[in-house]
Amino acid sequence: MTDDFPHTWQASVLNGAPMIMPARHFVFPLAIAGEEEALARGALWLNVKPVDGSNFVAQCALGFSDKNLASGLWSTPNPDHLLAVAGGYAYRIPASQPEATALLPIRPVVSVHAAPEAEALILIGFHDAVILTPDGMWQSPKLTWEGVTEVAVDGTILRGKGWHMPSDKELPFALDLRTQTLTGGGFNP
Template sequence: MTDRAVHESFEHSWTAEILPGRPLILPRRQYVYPNAAEEVERGALEVMVRPRADSGHEPFLATFALGFRDPLAPTGVWAMPNPEWLCAVSGGYAYCVHVMEPERFVFLRYRPVLQVLTYAPENGAAPEGLILFVGHYSVLAWGRDGEAWESDRLSWEGVTELKIEAESTDAGTRNVLRGMGWDLIQDREIPFTVDLATGQRV
């Protein structure tokens, strides 16, 4: 999943351009993620970020250290439920950055992130909006105010066939994440369903 695209599922207060390499002329503002990375430029994701024009903040170059060279590890930029944040994934290493204060960032503990999904509801559906980071065994969800929930172990060896859909219940409609996970005891893949509002299995 190395499409190196900018995904704009949520409203956001910035624009981003993924560069083919490090520019010869560097902007005045530059940030490297994570701060203590060694040889960060080797294979790094270089992104020119421009906060909205009326914010009073200058554009900056963001350099995101590469995680893995595996072609299955995602690389790209995602808008987040909070319009002032962006998420950059570089070879499965995921970084959430506050665009107005780029020194504020979170280096996600899932290393690697294997897939990124977005849930951007319409008409005020609950939850308000989530970006989902899929790891080998579980899923980590971020909402407008940061980390929203983490699922329990969904698999012993990777999750597959993920899809977000609405499900009817006696209490109404809820939005869920469905997928398949490998069960060590049963030695086979079994389906799972996670409530997007809580992160709990249903």
């Protein structure tokens, strides 16, 4: 678990299904077309204890079986939310209302980076990023034609490189996490 932001819940990753399932057990993703077989790939199991109420188990289906994709548990800029990433699929789970869990629109998530100064948690995909904030989330413009590399957080700026197809070069980018302004990058329409 990565604990970069204050939070109101406690959580742990389990090795599998608990021997005794608590009364509250949630399976994610919810019914989504094309995801009927997601749980067959495996799942990330979490035990979550919200600040108020009883604990619950969250079973988060793996997006992909690739070990190079992100998997794990992160605190987020919203103290009630936790982020579970299972084989590149990202689930934003409100600890006080787990039935409102959202499967995030970026698939697969390749890496996750905290930017505490910007109150942001950054999920990097193949072409762009999703940024979680205390009040919600936003999606970056395209950063590359394919593959974001050399990712680093510099205060409130996300830096990295992205492949520019016409020149076949990796070009640097800087994304201001407060203003949502992108400078540079490998994707120029």
